[in-house]
Every structure is written in C-alpha cells, then in structure tokens.
Amino acid sequence: MKKQLLALAITTLAATGALAQANDTLAKIKSTGAITLGVRESSGLGYTLGNGKYVGFHTEMAERIAGDVEKQLGLSKLDVKYQPVTSQNRIPLVTNGTVDLECGSTTNNMARQKEVAFAYTTYVEEVRIAVNAKSGITGIKDLNGKTIVTTTGTTSVQTLRKNKRADGLTFKEVMGKDHADSFLMLETGRADAFIMDGSILAANISKSKTPSDFKVVGEVLSVEPIACMLRKDDPAFKKAVDDSIVRQIKDGSLAKLYDRWFMQPIPPANVKVGLPLSAATKEAWEHPNDKPMESYEVK
Amino acid sequence: MSWDWQVFCQDTITQEVGASCFGKGGEITYLDWLLSAWGWTVSVSLLSLAIALVVGAIIGTLRTLPNSPWAVRLGNAWVEYFRNIPLLVHIFLWYHVIPTLVPAMKSLPGFVLVVFALGFFTSARIAEQVRSGVLALPRGQRYAGMAMGFTTFQTYRYVLLPMAFRIIIPPLTSETMNIFKNSSVAFAVSVAELTMFAMQAQEETARGVEVYLAVTGLYVVSAFAINRIMAWVEKSVRVPGLIAAGGGGH
Numbered sequence: 298m299k300k301q302l303l304a305l306a307i308t309t310l311a312a313t314g315a316l317a318q319a320n321d322t323l324a325k326i327k328s329t330g331a332i333t334l335g336v337r338e339s340s341g342l343g344y345t346l347g348n349g350k351y352v353g354f355h356t357e358m359a360e361r362i363a364g365d366v367e368k369q370l371g372l373s374k375l376d377v378k379y380q381p382v383t384s385q386n387r388i389p390l391v392t393n394g395t396v397d398l399e400c401g402s403t404t405n406n407m408a409r410q411k412e413v414a415f416a417y418t419t420y421v422e423e424v425r426i427a428v429n430a431k432s433g434i435t436g437i438k439d440l441n442g443k444t445i446v447t448t449t450g451t452t453s454v455q456t457l458r459k460n461k462r463a464d465g466l467t468f469k470e471v472m473g474k475d476h477a478d479s480f481l482m483l484e485t486g487r488a489d490a491f492i493m494d495g496s497i498l499a500a501n502i503s504k505s506k507t508p509s510d511f512k513v514v515g516e517v518l519s520v521e522p523i524a525c526m527l528r529k530d531d532p533a534f535k536k537a538v539d540d541s542i543v544r545q546i547k548d549g550s551l552a553k554l555y556d557r558w559f560m561q562p563i564p565p566a567n568v569k570v571g572l573p574l575s576a577a578t579k580e581a582w583e584h585p586n587d588k589p590m591e592s593y594e595v596k
Numbered sequence: 597m598s599w600d601w602q603v604f605c606q607d608t609i610t611q612e613v614g615a616s617c618f619g620k621g622g623e624i625t626y627l628d629w630l631l632s633a634w635g636w637t638v639s640v641s642l643l644s645l646a647i648a649l650v651v652g653a654i655i656g657t658l659r660t661l662p663n664s665p666w667a668v669r670l671g672n673a674w675v676e677y678f679r680n681i682p683l684l685v686h687i688f689l690w691y692h693v694i695p696t697l698v699p700a701m702k703s704l705p706g707f708v709l710v711v712f713a714l715g716f717f718t719s720a721r722i723a724e725q726v727r728s729g730v731l732a733l734p735r736g737q738r739y740a741g742m743a744m745g746f747t748t749f750q751t752y753r754y755v756l757l758p759m760a761f762r763i764i765i766p767p768l769t770s771e772t773m774n775i776f777k778n779s780s781v782a783f784a785v786s787v788a789e790l791t792m793f794a795m796q797a798q799e800e801t802a803r804g805v806e807v808y809l810a811v812t813g814l815y816v817v818s819a820f821a822i823n824r825i826m827a828w829v830e831k832s833v834r835v836p837g838l839i840a841a842g843g844g845g846h
Contacts, residue, residue, distance in 0.1 A: 384799055408611070408802040450785065451796040458609055463672070471786040472796070478784070485692060486702075 322397050322527065326366060331376035333577065334359045334400030335390060335526070339476070342420060342523065344400045346565055347490060351379050354558035358419060358545065359400035359525065365541035369412030384450045388412055391526050400525040402494070404452055405549035406590040414529045416538045417585040418522035419495075419551070421577035421593075424456050426515045427483065427491045427498040434490060436515035444469040448479045450589075453493050456519040478500060481516035483511070483541050492518065496559075499572040520577055520593045540583070545580045603803040604630065604810070611801075613682075626797055633657060633793035634814050640710055640779045640789060641818070645772055647715025648722055655719060656726025657752060662738075671723065678720035684781050685712045691785040704786040714782070718775055725767050729760030769826040776819040790814060 336351040337343040342354035367375035390396045405415040428434045473479030480501040482488040546550040605617035605628040687779035690713040696702040741751030783792035794811040798804035
C-alpha cells in the first residue's frame with residue numbers, strides 16, 4: 298500500500314513537472330499531432346448539437362485557427378479534439394494544459410489576465426435588457442422597483458450591481474441557474490427584465506415560443522471584449538493564434554462567419570438569431586487588440 | 597498554485613481590498629457576502645428540517661396504524677410521490693409549475709417554496725424511518741398498550757413512538773446532515789445561498805479554488821454541527837438496558 302502511494306506521488310509529481318515545462322504549445326501540438334479546443338455547450342458564440350458535435354461562431358473560428366496552425370507547423374494531419382468547458386472550469390483547464398485554446402464566450406478582463414493570456418478580441422459583447430414587449434420598459438430608469446433576473450456565474454451580475462449603485466435604483470434581483478432558467482423567469486412573469494449579453498438575449502428570444510412577445514430595449518449597460526483564451530507566457534502560440542485571427546479578418550472570412558451564425562437560420566431549430574454586427578465588434582476587427590474589459594468604456 | 601485569501605476582503609463593486617474585511621457604509625465585501633450566503637443556507641436547512649421532522653413523524657405514524665387502511669394508503673402515496681422524483685425536479689415543480697396552476701402561490705418568494713419542497717422531500721425519507729422504527733418493535737409492545745386500556749393515540753404517544761424514535765436516531769442523523777447538503781439545490785431557484793455564492797464569486801474574482809474551499813468548509817461545519825447535536829440527543833435520551841445501549845443486547 299505504501300509503495301503504491303509512493304509510486305502515485307512520484308507519477309503525479311512527474312506529471313505536474315512535465316506540464317509546468319510544457320509552456321510551448323506549438324511544440325506540444327507538433328509532437329502529439331493534436332490540438333484540444335475548449336468549447337461551450339450552450340452559449341451565444343458556441344454550442345453543441347449533441348453527439349459530440351460542437352458548432353457556433355467562435356467554435357468554427359477556432360477550427361480555422363487550428364487549420365492555420367496546422368499549415369504553419371507543416372503538419373500533414375492535425376487531430377482536433379473538443380473539450381466542453383463551463384464558466385467554472387475553463388480557466389483551470391487552460392492553465393493545467395487540458396485545453397490548448399478556449400474559444401467560447403470568455404470575457405477578457407484584468408483578473409483573468411493574471412492567470413491566462415488572451416488572443417485578439419474577436420467579438421465585443423454588449424450587455425442589454427430584455428423585457429416583455431408589453432411591459433412598457435424602455436431603459437434602466439424604468440427598472441425602479443422591478444424584479445430583474447440575471448444568470449449566476451456571469452459578469453452581468455456585477456454590471457447590474459454597479460448600475461444599481463450609480464443610478465440609485467432599488468430593484469429586486471433574482472438569479473437563474475443558467476440562461477434557459479433566467480429566460481423562463483422572464484417568460485413566466487417572475488421577473489420583469491433579463492439583463493444579459495446581447496447575443497444570449499437574442500438567441501433565447503429567437504428560440505422562445507413567441508419571439509414577438511419579447512424585445513431588447515434601452516442603453517448598453519456594459520461592453521465586454523470576448524476573446525480566445527490560452528496559456529500565459531507562450532508568445533509563439535499567441536502569435537500563431539493572433540495571426541490567424543488577423544488573416545480571417547483581412548480576407549473577410551470572419552465577417553462571413555458572423556453573417557452565417559447571427560443573420561442566417563442556424564441549427565438545430567433553423568431559426569435566425571438576428572443580431573447585426575455591432576459597431577463595437579467592427580471597431581475591434583479594424584484595430585486588432587487584446588485590451589481587457591477595464592480599458593473599454595460605455596459610449 | 598498560489599493562494600490569495602485576500603480575495604474575501606475585496607469589495608464586490610470596486611474589487612479593491614479595503615482596510616477591514618467587512619464592508620462599511622453600504623459596501624459589501626466577499627466575506628460579508630459569504631456570511632450572508634451561509635445564513636441563507638442555514639435558514640433553508642433548519643426550516644426544512646422542522647417541516648421534515650413534523651410531517652415525517654406524522655406520515656410515518658399514519659403508515660403503521662392498524663385498522664385504518666386509508667390512512668396507510670395516504671401515507672404510502674406521500675412517501676412514494678416524494679421519493680420517486682428527484683429533488684431538483686421537485687424544486688422546479690414547486691417554483692415554476694405549481695404557481696401556474698395555483699395563481700395565489702405566484703407571489704411566494706423562492707425561499708418559501710424551496711423550504712417546502714426540501715422539507716416535504718425529506719419528510720418522505722423520515723417517514724420511512726419512523727415506520728421501520730415502529731415496525732421494528734416487538735408486537736408485544738402494542739399489545740401491552742392495549743392491555744393497559746390505552747387508546748391508539750395513547751399507545752403511540754406513551755409506548756411505541758418513544759422507543760421507535762430512539763431506534764432511528766442514527767439514520768435520522770444522516771438525514772439531518774443531508775438537509776444541509778441538499779439545501780444547495782436552492783440556488784436553482786434564486787436563493788442566495790452558498791452554492792450560488794460560489795458560482796458567482798468565482799466568476800467575479802477568478803479565485804475559484806479559494807472560494808470553493810471556503811464554501812466547502814462552511815458546509816462541513818454546518819453539517820457536522822448538526823451531527824454533534826444529534827449525537828448529544830442520542831446520548832441524553834438513551835435508556836439503560838434498552839435497544840443498543842452501550843454495545844447492544846435486548
């Protein structure tokens with residue numbers, strides 16, 4: 298028993314030691330012939346169709362990055378593996394080496410930059426308000442005394458808290474355990490407004506029973522740069538990812554990808570999300586950068 | 597892995613570490629929030645436990661009544677209903693479905709609905725323990741009550757239940773501890789308890805390990821406190837020479 302424990306301890310030590318040194322993702326990809334993409338199961342930018350199939354704007358963009366990395370390394374074949382991640386485990390899975398590149402809906406902010414690196418911003422999320430079309434709510438000032446729902450484990454909760462203090466509003470805050478749950482609270486009248494990323498609101502409304510019952514109203518509450526996440530201190534891999542993103546912006550393929558996932562009917566239900574490219578995202582594409590959320594301002 | 601326990605002293609809006617780890621003048625630090633979340637967890641658990649014990653004792657007793665087949669059927673139906681549906685589904689039934697059927701319940705806060713759902717769910721399990729406790733008693737106990745001229749109520753009150761409850765204290769201890777752990781489902785309907793705090797705070801601070809360790813610690817402390825209280829109850833109601841007192845033997 299003791300021997301087994303010792304052996305286990307040594308292997309664990311060796312494994313963590315190996316991981317700590319493997320900060321050269323390109324070398325790792327070359328030697329294993331595989332890249333692991335971190336993907337989301339249900340978010341506005343990436344989701345699953347079941348049976349291990351992952352799709353979406355950011356997921357497909359990540360596949361193209363993998364393709365460019367394959368070309369750069371001169372590999373004849375690159376095995377793309379998918380690892381579903383959640384808000385809770387995405388950072389640990391990137392830092393411990395399970396995931397090489399996470400392209401989901403991760404906000405680039407200062408707190409996270411202490412642990413991971415971010416590629417160029419590829420999407421700028423705007424936090425908005427969704428309400429029942431008949432409610433008469435047109436902006437944050439109408440939310441006084443109302444019940445507002447957001448989803449647990451998102452940055453929108455903080456946005457809401459900041460606005461609450463800044464505008465001196467008093468409202469009741471409830472939290473859904475996931476977006477579907479939050480939207481259900483709006484649908485069933487348990488909440489008057491749902492505050493969340495614009496893409497998630499648009500996707501939930503388009504998938505609801507009667508999309509015309511709901512609308513997105515009011516000012517943009519916060520803007521958040523969304524970017525692919527990778528391990529820190531790996532400049533060669535970051536450059537490869539950034540170069541691929543710039544290539545996709547320059548040759549217009551990223552814009553086409555956006556059109557396909559946000560303006561055209563998409564699986565599984567073949568419904569349009571209907572979220573035109575925002576000025577903020579366009580600006581990020583024109584001036585590729587990896588600035589965190591803190592350097593953005595609400596206009 | 598480096599630790600950063602300072603994270604609990606951060607303000608929840610500015611993310612700055614203040615002089616004291618408790619917020620002043622309307623400011624809320626993560627520590628303040630953690631303690632309030634703990635308060636919600638404890639409140640949900642204790643109130644559910646109260647409901648579970650009362651309802652469980654009544655339903656369990658109903659199921660052992662002689663000559664009252666309908667009371668037995670009612671008790672059985674209650675237990676089977678609550679024990680065959682997962683707890684999370686119960687919570688959703690109570691939160692989303694029942695209020696659409698009974699509009700008067702729409703105004704009830706999530707907290708109340710969770711307390712009922714968790715309390716009733718656990719009551720089914722306690723009822724089963726009470727029933728097995730009563731059935732474990734020798735048949736002579738009931739006859740003794742009848743021979744004394746006791747009514748059925750008196751037989752239960754003075755003879756059967758006092759012994760049955762002593763027998764089932766160990767499984768009852770597990771159940772009371774389970775309530776603390778099961779209370780984590782309350783986050784699904786927007787009760788700001790420990791699990792919700794953990795999900796939200798780790799997202800805001802990116803210090804998931806510290807946050808989850810703190811929450812784990814508080815769950816352990818709460819469940820173990822109940823465990824110690826139950827151990828004390830078990831010891832203080834022990835009857836010398838009766839069932840399993842100090843190494844067994846009837």
